[in-house]
Amino acid sequence: MPSDTLPPDTLPPEPARLGALIAELDTLTTESFDRDRSDLDLLDTRALVTAMNAEDHRVADAVAACGDDIAAAVDGIVARLRRGGRLIYLGAGTAGRVGILDASECPPTFGTPPELVIGLIAGGETAIHTAVEGAEDDPDGALADFDRLGLDERDAVVGISASGRTPYVRGALAHARSRGALTIAVAANADSVIATVADIAIETVVGPEFVAGSTRLKAGTAQKLVANMLTTLTMVKLGKTYRGVMVDLLATNDKLRARSIRTVALVTGCDHAQAERALGEVGGGVKRAILRVLTGMDPAATARALDDADGFLRVALTLALPD
Secondary structure, three states, rough: OOOOHHHHHHHOOOOOHHHHHHHOOOHHHHHOHHHHHHHHHHHOOHHHHHHHHHHHHHHHHHHHOOOOHHHHHHHHHHHHHHOOOOEEEOOOOOOOOHHHHHHHHHHHHHHHOOOEEEEEEEOHHHHHHOOOOOOOOOOOOOOHHHHHOOOOOEEEEEEEEEEOOHHHHHHHHHHHOOOOOOEEEEEEEOOOOOHHHHOOEEEEEOOOOOOOOOOOOOOHHHHHHHHHHHHHHHHHOOOEEEOOOOOOOOOOOHHHHHHHHHHHHHHHOOHHHHHHHHHHHHHOHHHHHHHHHOOOOOOOHHHHHHHOOOOOHHHHHHHHOOO
């Protein structure tokens, strides 16, 4: 089958619905065509690199403009997680993969259980690496996952959609909100449809894409930056870092074991041998090893101290070393 031929089981939408969708896409900046790039295919490679990099510079400013909304989202997520809830990302295509990537990085980076931050994608696991035809058009596509997870009012749901109109995301946010979950919409267009069904809207208006309509580019980069902020800043506020260092990381490979040793040495000023010894004495926990080195606590006492401090190393150290 030629590469530009649709699979035989792919049905086009009804003409009226297709016309309405075309009209809707005409209103989106992420779908617009920048005539300044009409000669893109004529540029040499170095000029292409310069032009694309110049467009990428716009992304950080678009994210910065949403600072208040991102802060509100972080505070809302923190409140839900403290009540025993979860952070659930969802999206279709690139947007879904961004959420899954961010969720998968939380356990090794912050020592969180895999069920705390979850990524869902339209079409299920197959869609992580292969397009699932029509999955993003189903507004009820996330319901089975919500039922499996037992979604409730303790949870926070982040729906990601470059266009801000994806039916899968719109429907999922509406269902999540009806169950009392905190709902957060992440879009790359202003006044997005998904913003109307969410408690908080983060709209990073990145403008036309370098290649018109290819929202894996600037829109996808903005989504990754926002996701980075949502999880990282949430974990900072939950005590998963200390002085800008990861102190709840899980040493699941040689690199992370080495990083754990370096972290203990960096925070305490001890040498690597002492840091490695302390980690061994407390079973590998970086926070506990830091407490062991700085306070001389026995291993069991380090665990109790962190429990008393609700997991915050700074608080545990203040209680143990009040002076």
